Amino acid sequence: MFSEKDKKQIRQRGSELHTVLTQIENFKKGFPYLPIREAASVDKGIIRLTPENLAKRIALYDEKVAGGIKPLKFVPASGAASRMFKALFEGLEAFTTTSEEEVISKNKDVKQYLEGLDKFAFAKDLKAAIEADGAELNATNKVEYLLSDKGLDYGSKPKGLLKFHSYETGARTPFEEHLAEGAKYACDSSETVKIHFTVSPEHQEGFEALLNEVKEKYEEELGVTFDITFSQQKPATDTIAVDLANEPFRNPDGSLLFRPAGHGALIENLNDLNADIIFIKNIDNVVPDRLKQATVDYKKALAGVLLKHQQKLFIYQKELNEKHPVALQSGFLAEVANFLENTLNIKPESNQYYTEKDELYHYLKEKVNRPLRVCGMVRNEGEPGGGPFWAMNQDGTVSLQVVESSQIDPGSVQQQSIAKNATHFNPVDLVCAVKNYKGEKYDLRKYTDPETGFISQKSKDGKELKAQELPGLWNGAMSNWNTLFVEVPVETFNPVKTVNDLLREQHL
Structure with missing residues (x-):
């Protein structure tokens, strides 16, 4: 299938032959649909914060930041604005x-x-x-x-460089709004705000030019120091394209065609960052200053929820990682199992993991030693996008997952009925913890589900082809993370999908 010249091209891209061969197999067999058991809802997988709990979680986050934890904001910003128009x-x-x-x-x-x-x-x-x-x-x-x-x-x-909002002092782009927003919740105890933007190669210069133009102004205005970094989607994450017969698609010069693999490839960029808390939010989901407070409050609250449960996870990680199974009391193992099932919502479909103490120990140890994320969920008001569901995992457990509509079997009346009954959807409002109890970073690439990719049909040079996307960043790429869902108010979700969305009251 591949000549020596092809193999050299693959190596030069930073990819590996076995990865490309796996991608071709995916084209041939397709990706399985993700079985969903039911939609997550308030008090059944989705936490609703009372005003009192909201205040407590904000206070916990503020306390931890004052104590030295380092937050960072991660903003996928590589998309072009052409679809807006x-x-x-x-x-x-x-x-x-x-x-x-x-x-x-x-x-x-x-x-x-x-x-x-x-x-x-x-x-x-x-x-x-x-x-x-x-x-x-x-x-x-x-x-x-x-x-x-x-x-x-x-x-x-790119969307990030368009003028979105008017102020008396001038107009702001989404890039600038993320600076202003980040200063309010992603600021560490030294008043440094770290924000990382993923951008496309052709637009990075424009982002850097704008940063150089406005950085000093916003630092003086907001009383902070910005530490802004950029990265691009790695060429090694591009996936091979094939023709309709599942043979490698070739350019006119005979070379193989590789295509960007969607936002799921950004797990590589996320994996390169070093922070205690990472906030994730899309570039176009911003509002003017007069409406930012709800977003700031709930971003801090989501982080507070994460930190509260991380404290417990760290205790369990230390015990399970540092003690021999024989030294662990059955009562402790039962406590961890209860935490997994009733707090982190990871439920075995049967008691197969609990028959022997040693089996239970290994199961619990695996599940607590994973990255942790808290995902904000908005009540469903007809917006497109994925949603929160209880889904079946490959290891026989059922857990909370963000599921895209393309992952749900369109031919199953039962599966489609579950999807239609969803009360909430995913606004891409995440807070992530990517270190263990020792402060060691997880290798995030080990916690993806490669079976949740997506195949689409495209064309190039007048020829039909099939393209493959990697598992999405907040669904398949984080499939094997510990996950909590928290309801957030709809006013925290204000994306701009078309230019006329900027005429909505919240953007004027």
């Missing part, structure tokens, strides 16, 4: 053959954009670009100069 691109194409009036009457998104144009944070820049070119302020130019390099070039820029 899908309707505007369609409208721009229609303008070439149809009158502006007709296009506007048929394309409600273009109509909404034009009617609300003065409210956008980029409106002044757009008008200036059109006028500087001596062009008319007509509908066509208001769309074209936004999207193309004739003007703002927003159609090819």
Whole structure:
């Protein structure tokens, strides 16, 4: 299947032949659906914090930060903004053959954009670009100069560098909003705020330029020091593409085609970071300062929930790792088993692990020695995305998992019924602990479920191909983490999926 030249190309990418062969096998056999048992709900897998508990968890986090723990904020920011403007691109194409009036009457998104144009944070820049070119302020130019390099070039820029929000002192990009937000909960005892952005190679220079432009201003404004780092998705995580016969897809020059493997590949980037607490949040889920407090409170509270349970886990890790099974009392093992089942929600489908003390010891030791994450969950109001479920794991346990709709069998009436009854969805609001009781980092690559990838059909150079994504960052890539779900208010979830989302009240 592979020539020596192919093998050399694979090695040069930092990948390994057996990994590529496994990917080809995945194309042939497909990925299995993830069996879900039921949707997680409040008091059945999802914790709802009372006002009193919210305050306690915030206080615990603040106390631990004052005591020296090091937080970090991780922001996936590599996606291009082109999908935000899908309707505007369609409208721009229609303008070439149809009158502006007709296009506007048929394309409600273009109509909404034009009617609300003065409210956008980029409106002044757009008008200036059109006028500087001596062009008319007509509908066509208001769309074209936004999207193309004739003007703002927003159609090819990343979301993080677009102007989202207006302030009296100027406009802010999502990148800047993450700086302002991070200063409020990801600041250590030395007033240093560490934030790591994953960016695409072609956009890193733009992010760095913006950082250099605004860093000093925000440090002075917020009274902190920013430690901002960037990384790119590693080429070694790209997956091979195949044709419809599952043979390696080749470029015109005969070389193998590799494609980025989705956000699940970012587990490698996350694995390279060193922090006690890592907050994860998408680049486009930001709000202006006037609405940030709910987000700040719940970010700290999620961290407080994590720290509360981590304290118990560390005690169990130390005992199970440092004592011989014979020295451990049955009562202690029963306590750990109860914690796993009733707090961390890891439930064996049978008592197979509990028949012998030695078996129970090894089972418990494996389960407590894993990374820990707390995932915020929002009540389902029709937004797309994955959700919280009780799912069946390959080792015979049932546990809490973030499950994407593509992982649920579309041909199963029972599975689809469970999915439709979900009360909450995943807004990508995570707090992670990636070290054990000794302060040693886990190798996060060991806690993924490689069986939760995804295959899609694409095309290149007019030829059909199949592409493969690695397990998603917050589902398959964290499948074998200890997981807790906490309900967070919907006002903490304000993503921008289309340009007109910026006309919502929470973004103005």
